[in-house]
Amino acid sequence: xxxxxxxxxxxxxxxxxxxxxxxxWLQTLVPPAITIGLYFVVFGNLVGRxxxxxxxxxxxxxxxxxxxxxxxxxxxxxNVVSSFFSHKFQKSIEExxxxxxxxxxxxxxxxxxxxxxxxxxxAVVTIMASFFINVDVQHPFLTVSVVLLTSIVFSLAGFxxxxxxxxxxxxxxxxxxxxxxxxxxxxxxxxxxxxPVFWSSLSYLNPIFYMVNTFRYGFLGVSDxxxxxxxxxxxxxxxxxxxxxxxxxxxxxxxxx
Amino acid sequence: xxxxxxxxxLSKTYDNGLTALRGVSLVVEEGDFFALLGPNGAGKSTxxxxxxxxxxxxxxxxxxxxxxxxxxxxxxxxxxxxxxQEVNFSQFEKVGDIVLTQAGYYGLTRKVAASRAEKxxxxxxxxxxxxxxxxxxxxxxxxxxxxxxALVHEPRLxxxxxxxxxxxxxxxxxxxxxxxxxxxxxxxIILTTHYLEExxxxxxxxxxxxxxxxxxxxxxKKLLAQLDSHTYVIELSDPMTGDIEFGPLVSSSxxxxxxxxxxxxxxxxxxSSLFDLFKKLDLKxxxxxxxxxxxxxxxxxxxxxxxxxxxxx
Numbered sequence: 329x330x331x332x333x334x335x336x337x338x339x340x341x342x343x344x345x346x347x348x349x350x351x352x353w354l355q356t357l358v359p360p361a362i363t364i365g366l367y368f369v370v371f372g373n374l375v376g377r378x379x380x381x382x383x384x385x386x387x388x389x390x391x392x393x394x395x396x397x398x399x400x401x402x403x404x405x406x407n408v409v410s411s412f413f414s415h416k417f418q419k420s421i422e423e424x425x426x427x428x429x430x431x432x433x434x435x436x437x438x439x440x441x442x443x444x445x446x447x448x449x450x451a452v453v454t455i456m457a458s459f460f461i462n463v464d465v466q467h468p469f470l471t472v473s474v475v476l477l478t479s480i481v482f483s484l485a486g487f488x489x490x491x492x493x494x495x496x497x498x499x500x501x502x503x504x505x506x507x508x509x510x511x512x513x514x515x516x517x518x519x520x521x522x523x524p525v526f527w528s529s530l531s532y533l534n535p536i537f538y539m540v541n542t543f544r545y546g547f548l549g550v551s552d553x554x555x556x557x558x559x560x561x562x563x564x565x566x567x568x569x570x571x572x573x574x575x576x577x578x579x580x581x582x583x584x585x
Numbered sequence: 586x587x588x589x590x591x592x593x594x595l596s597k598t599y600d601n602g603l604t605a606l607r608g609v610s611l612v613v614e615e616g617d618f619f620a621l622l623g624p625n626g627a628g629k630s631t632x633x634x635x636x637x638x639x640x641x642x643x644x645x646x647x648x649x650x651x652x653x654x655x656x657x658x659x660x661x662x663x664x665x666x667x668x669x670q671e672v673n674f675s676q677f678e679k680v681g682d683i684v685l686t687q688a689g690y691y692g693l694t695r696k697v698a699a700s701r702a703e704k705x706x707x708x709x710x711x712x713x714x715x716x717x718x719x720x721x722x723x724x725x726x727x728x729x730x731x732x733x734x735a736l737v738h739e740p741r742l743x744x745x746x747x748x749x750x751x752x753x754x755x756x757x758x759x760x761x762x763x764x765x766x767x768x769x770x771x772x773x774i775i776l777t778t779h780y781l782e783e784x785x786x787x788x789x790x791x792x793x794x795x796x797x798x799x800x801x802x803x804x805x806k807k808l809l810a811q812l813d814s815h816t817y818v819i820e821l822s823d824p825m826t827g828d829i830e831f832g833p834l835v836s837s838s839x840x841x842x843x844x845x846x847x848x849x850x851x852x853x854x855x856x857s858s859l860f861d862l863f864k865k866l867d868l869k870x871x872x873x874x875x876x877x878x879x880x881x882x883x884x885x886x887x888x889x890x891x892x893x894x895x896x897x898x
Contacts, residue, residue: 420674422639428658428662428691
């Protein structure tokens with residue numbers, strides 16, 4: 329396939345994905361914005377006033393990076409898993425599989441679709457936060473890099489989940505039983521330094537802890553973890569999950585008989 | 586002439602142990618209108634699935650216009666358009682978007698895609714529906730949409746898996762006309778269908794597949810010539826009086842009611858001989874029709890013979 333054809337195919341998938349979640353914006357963009365808004369009002373404003381400072385910052389400022397990251401992770405993942413599984417369920421994925429679109433373009437199209445939704449919701453949350461606090465970014469390049477890498481990682485994870493899923497239950501198991509606990513225990517609402525040693529050590533096994541803390545470092549300039557190590561880990565996740573996804577597509581797992 | 590499809594010793598055994606194809610070999614010439622017939626579960630859809638790469642073969646070689654489908658993925662896919670048996674587009678998308686998206690997958694620019702989409706949606710009577718969601722289309726319209734989608738990149742080979750299933754007669758006839766025109770313009774067409782009249786009407790060559798094996802592969806004309814008898818249903822103007830002796834010309838006869846007869850004659854017997862006989866017997870024929878479609882009759886006979894031979898073995 330010529331490069332120009334590949335680009336058109338890639339653009340077609342991305343436009344289709346963006347059109348899909350934009351069409352149902354009341355289901356895709358508004359609910360996460362409302363949820364995160366409530367977190368701000370309840371935890372940040374009402375409860376946060378009693379908590380006082382955390383890590384040397386106002387509690388609302390402290391939780392903002394984690395809340396943005398939570399929105400990006402959940403929406404990147406859910407966009408790809410639900411969209412790709414719907415394609416499988418309706419068999420419209422056959423349109424793509426019969427066409428000459430290479431596997432890496434299929435993967436890139438869906439991942440970028442997931443990233444766009446994750447980042448769009450993240451942007452909505454940031455705009456909402458600006459009504460409550462003064463949003464200031466200490467390390468813009470790092471902040472953008474981390475949020476981009478994180479959205480890629482969770483878009484890829486959603487893609488792999490969709491490939492293996494056979495029912496709609498299968499696409500909600502991972503977000504409910506794996507992602508949500510990892511996000512809540514990943515230091516979104518607290519600093520791990522507050523935890524007892526055992527729980528604090530356990531947090532270091534949670535990959536989302538590194539993403540949240542590195543993102544927080546980008547915003548506030550403070551982190552519970554080594555930023556370089558976190559970036560390297562994100563890079564490794566991107567490479568590993570990309571290879572797994574391409575291998576699954578190549579083998580036709582869950583797609584071809 | 587180039588071969589549009591060349592399949593050699595194709596086998597497929599699914600993970601559950603089901604063997605769908607057992608050494609299928611098949612050739613379809615470029616420009617042909619080819620029928621692939623067989624009972625349910627015979628292996629038709631598996632063969633189409635392998636051609637379109639949705640099903641992985643276990644063994645054998647598959648070539649489209651001389652190119653191996655595995656080593657020349659891009660070229661072979663570009664030459665191929667597939668209309669599947671089941672509706673496989675998103676029910677939430679607009680008709681026009683479905684065709685445009687497919688064009689994008691084949692790398693067509695927005696301008697070319699828009700003009701092709703207009704061309705095929707108009708030809709298939711869907712242009713007025715281009716801004717409607719596909720779920721609002723009738724069953725026949727959904728089938729036509731799948732044809733428009735498969736043609737948007739103008740493939741040299743079009744495979745239709747039961748394209749007229751559940752489509753009313755009027756629409757079916759208009760689709761036949763469209764497909765005939767398409768074939769005359771140079772597109773090779775492979776058709777699977779349960780309407781054998783459709784295959785007889787449209788196709789020049791045929792293969793019958795059963796139990797994962799090709800049991801017949803020849804021209805339609807040659808296949809129909811194998812019919813050794815025809816059965817007709819005859820309506821008489823006046824009621825019959827007493828038993829009628831037809832003589833050696835008629836192999837068998839059944840009286841359905843006082844004015845209706847079913848007779849079977851050898852394929853060698855001409856219609857004029859039959860009418861002479863009726864004149865001699867003083868029977869006035871008001872209407873005469875074939876009991877069943879010729880291909881259907883042959884198809885059933887062949888399958889019966891196959892079943893018998895399998896039982897003997």
